[in-house]
Amino acid sequence: MTSETRNSYGDVIEAASRLFARNGYEATSMRDLGRELGLLGSSLYSHVAGKQDLLVAVVERGGELFQQSAENALQIDGSAGDQLRGLVEGHITVVLDHRDEVRTFLNEARSLDDQHRKRVLASRDMYEQAFRDVIARGVANGEFAGTVDPKTGAIFVLSILNALERWFRDGGGMDRTQLADQVWNFVYPAIGAPR
Amino acid sequence: MTSETRNSYGDVIEAASRLFARNGYEATSMRDLGRELGLLGSSLYSHVAGKQDLLVAVVERGGELFQQSAENALQIDGSAGDQLRGLVEGHITVVLDHRDEVRTFLNEARSLDDQHRKRVLASRDMYEQAFRDVIARGVANGEFAGTVDPKTGAIFVLSILNALERWFRDGGGMDRTQLADQVWNFVYPAIGAPR
DNA sequence: CCTACCGATCGGTAGG
DNA sequence: CCTACCGATCGGTAGG
Numbered sequence: 001m002t003s004e005t006r007n008s009y010g011d012v013i014e015a016a017s018r019l020f021a022r023n024g025y026e027a028t029s030m031r032d033l034g035r036e037l038g039l040l041g042s043s044l045y046s047h048v049a050g051k052q053d054l055l056v057a058v059v060e061r062g063g064e065l066f067q068q069s070a071e072n073a074l075q076i077d078g079s080a081g082d083q084l085r086g087l088v089e090g091h092i093t094v095v096l097d098h099r100d101e102v103r104t105f106l107n108e109a110r111s112l113d114d115q116h117r118k119r120v121l122a123s124r125d126m127y128e129q130a131f132r133d134v135i136a137r138g139v140a141n142g143e144f145a146g147t148v149d150p151k152t153g154a155i156f157v158l159s160i161l162n163a164l165e166r167w168f169r170d171g172g173g174m175d176r177t178q179l180a181d182q183v184w185n186f187v188y189p190a191i192g193a194p195r
Numbered sequence: 196m197t198s199e200t201r202n203s204y205g206d207v208i209e210a211a212s213r214l215f216a217r218n219g220y221e222a223t224s225m226r227d228l229g230r231e232l233g234l235l236g237s238s239l240y241s242h243v244a245g246k247q248d249l250l251v252a253v254v255e256r257g258g259e260l261f262q263q264s265a266e267n268a269l270q271i272d273g274s275a276g277d278q279l280r281g282l283v284e285g286h287i288t289v290v291l292d293h294r295d296e297v298r299t300f301l302n303e304a305r306s307l308d309d310q311h312r313k314r315v316l317a318s319r320d321m322y323e324q325a326f327r328d329v330i331a332r333g334v335a336n337g338e339f340a341g342t343v344d345p346k347t348g349a350i351f352v353l354s355i356l357n358a359l360e361r362w363f364r365d366g367g368g369m370d371r372t373q374l375a376d377q378v379w380n381f382v383y384p385a386i387g388a389p390r
Numbered sequence: 391c392c393t394a395c396c397g398a399t400c401g402g403t404a405g406g
Numbered sequence: 407c408c409t410a411c412c413g414a415t416c417g418g419t420a421g422g
Contacts, residue, residue, distance in 0.1 A: 006407090024305065026221035030401060042402075043407045051401065107302070110219065145390075147380045152369070155362060156355045156381050163354035174347070185342045186351050190385035195340075201391085225417060237418075238391045246417065 062105025257300025
């Protein structure tokens with residue numbers, strides 16, 4: 001960071017996602033962000049129209065990553081269990097490869113204006129719907145026992161996945177494969193799959 | 196709210212927890228809080244020494260509620276499954292009966308100074324340890340299959356429980372008993388209990 | 391609990 | 407991307 005060359009729009013968004021993730025949107029000033037990029041706060045206004053725009057850009061990026069991940073997983077031609085595993089692994093990858101955008105997407109959406117916040121909530125609902133549909137399909141075809149309501153089950157699975165950002169660290173006691181296995185070993189019986 | 200009588204310290208803390216939960220600590224000004232109580236921002240300084248003190252008080256209250264809940268659950272004289280169910284139900288009750296303190300405890304601890312934030316993280320670790328110990332006991336005595344590491348399993352269970360604050364509403368499609376059942380139907384097989 | 395403030399910092403702008 | 411600002415708001419204080 002603080003390289004010698006000129007900053008691009010992408011650099012600004014990246015630095016913003018870093019600071020929003022670390023300190024929160026409200027606690028990040030335009031001067032903080034300028035310092036991170038090696039320029040003055042006022043100079044940022046040649047890159048963006050305002051502070052809100054930065055939050056919108058970062059949050060929308062987070063939403064796109066999850067949406068893209070779901071689309072990929074749903075193209076898997078297999079059982080409900082196969083697709084759910086694809087959704088789970090895709091989510092883990094997004095969280096771990098894009099921590100800052102994900103943190104901002106999950107925790108800072110409340111600082112958006114009404115219009116953009118509603119759009120984010122709608123995109124989360126669509127994403128949750130993918131989990132719900134796959135679980136419901138598994139219940140309908142007898143693959144899962146149906147002891148948990150698909151809607152509630154989807155929320156529980158996503159609760160586990162979204163919380164990863166809060167505790168998992170690369171280079172800790174568990175690598176990503178082990179993490180995915182632990183999540184799956186927990187989630188698969190939980191939604192009523194045979195053992 | 197905004198009653199005619201004088202405000203007590205408890206009133207101030209309660210209003211603070213409400214605003215911190217709704218808008219976040221950073222986005223809540225002392226003038227906002229004063230308005231909520233029917234007085235000026237500057238008048239709050241006869242009740243508290245500073246804004247940080249309010250956050251400390253609210254967050255510590257949240258921590259105490261969870262700690263108390265765990266102590267009660269661990270007094271259950273029964274199987275690991277019985278105690279885990281007690282921990283789960285206690286957590287649900289704390290979250291739903293004390294939403295504002297819990298939200299602040301879970302989401303605003305980052306705004307604490309280093310010293311207090313470390314204390315909060317330590318209290319969360321102790322609480323998590325209770326879940327871990329109960330799961331480990333169930334694995335050790337053969338009650339649970341042990342397909343999930345107790346430490347990771349504890350985090351997953353708490354991820355589900357802590358996320359309740361983000362989506363569950365009393366008076367929605369599910370009452371509290373149904374919620375507790377859904378959580379338990381998900382968690383119990385997940386940690387490797389027999390079906 | 392109010393009046394009357396204070397210095398610091400905020401997001402943002404005009405003009406280069 | 408900088409200089410030189412602006413009005414608004416912030417946490418907080420002195421004195422009653």
